Amino acid sequence: MDKILRIDMGAEGGPKQSTETAGEFAALGGRATTSTIVAKEVPADCHPLGAENKLVIAPGMLSGTAAAISGRISVGCKSPLTGGIKESNAGGQAAQVLARLGYAAIIIEGQPAGDDLYKIHINKDRVEISVDNSNKLLDNYPLIDKLKKEYGDKVAYMTIGTAGERLMASASIACTDPELRPTRHCGRGGVGAVMGSKQIKAIILDDAGCKNRPPQDAEKFKAANRVFVEGIRKHPVAGEGLPAYGTNVLTNVLNEAGGYPTHNFKTGQFDGGTKISGESLAELEIKRGGSATHGCHRGCVIQCSGIYNDKDGNYLTKQPEYETVWSHGGHCGISDLDTIATLDYWDDNIGVDTIEMGVAVGVAMDGGLLEFGDCEGAIKLVRDEVGKGTGLGRILGGGAEMTGKAFGVERVPVVKSQALPAYDPRTVQGIGVTYATSTQGADHTAGYAVATNILKVGGDVDPLKPEGQIELSRNLQIATASIDSTGLCLFIAFPILDQPETFQAMLDLLGGFYGIEMTGDDVVALGQKVLSLEREFNKGAGFGPADDRLPRFFKTDPLPPHNITFGVSDEELDQLYNWE
């Protein structure tokens, strides 16, 4: 990854491309690269949909190598949803292909003058940026079908659906999986709207004739990879639970713990939980001839995903994630898997974040737009309103906060305007700290305290008490900022938190690849640096301590069944970034 591709969409006479040497970014990747470039080059006070914002796409440090499970791609920009810095990452094939093509990053800047819609085709010999207005207002599935006829099935696609073209703040960027389905999304924060504002519909990545990136120390790298894979396979979560049941195994866990936000965060338990649990989902997938085990990119050794077929045995969507099953399920009082899978399909097709969309629908239900539990009504809202860009659809597509305002709802579960995921912060107080303080807005992946609070992986901190949660969230947020830079899927956190030899193997993978010695301290230093950069950007964008807070109702309204409120004080929250 020795070069950076810069594309100025606003250049006079049409988009202009240039290639730069990667410099400091040659040995960086993922979130470290996107956040460093955004912090350096994007004015923090710019409008996210304006010409001054930039869309930065970066494969991870180990993407495009033989390292297992290294195919995460990061997309960074100023977020149209939060107004702060954003890094949104996804699986799919794109990271591996982009890295093999030799790019440490693609930086897309400026804005075209007219209303032409562009596509960008990158192969080993050239970069072609062309107008193709025949792609206008196509959703992701039909778009990929059309592009496949032109570019074939040996490439990776990054695309936006109609939500991205319509600049909705919940719009995602889809990355295709190994079977070329647009199912892996950089979902959070409206990155798809930024791509839409640059008037780019599709990026086609073709690595024909390219090889895996070679490690500096082949022997060390190979040995480390072997230990790393062994460690993942032998860990019960990564080697057994995730492949068999996927992330949705958590529905029963959170429901049992009383931390499953139900009916827009009114109670912590959902009656219909069993029906939509990971156990029921896996059973149904297998019964219908789909699959409960599937990798989102080649080289994934966990394979937490799956294939969901409809009742006639035809492909409907990939296995919906736990967060999706929750946002469209329990949060909305819906306990029907076919409804949830249909909504997952439409979210992917239109190109919206499943968390933001589901939470927005639930907030609208709370505001009286429709009843909790209305399956057909929920599908209509997403497919016929958001999908068609109606006035109502644009409100919902603007996210949970906008929807809450439109319907006069008091209980709006957002931090920095981004919807909360599937863990109630009153019952899982550690994740509440992450929601409140993350640079990204409410984001469970930014510091997954659920592991230690509820799952008892990597330690044990009482989920119902404020004690120890700041330190826990801080350490996890630092580690995550680093892992998000490596290109490794975050689910390796389960084995590396529990097994020191697997953590060491990860360090040796990085060290062997780059020909350096990596230590745990280096991981911490990188994570802190990334977080500080992001904080600095957010300060420039107008964020202060008052934005590092949960909505007030988490402090005032006790959540059944435990009947407790979020107990971490504001003063404690302000101590999260104590190294600054």
Next chain:
Amino acid sequence: MKVTVKLFATFRAGRFNIEVRDYPAGTTVADVVKDLELPGEKLGILMINHRHVDLDRVLSEGETLAIFPLVGGG
């Protein structure tokens, strides 16, 4: 005494999802785990009344015990 036991994920195979079972007074969580022949090294979360408990917790009449293998997601 009667105790409701709920099993999840891989622990269900060859056993049950939910069952009301009879145990003598003084039975601990560990006793139930042993009785059901659940593999100790795979034990994950143990909960009674939505709260995490340890293996040596003594059960009371009418309680619900949930037993998960080590699982994760996110």
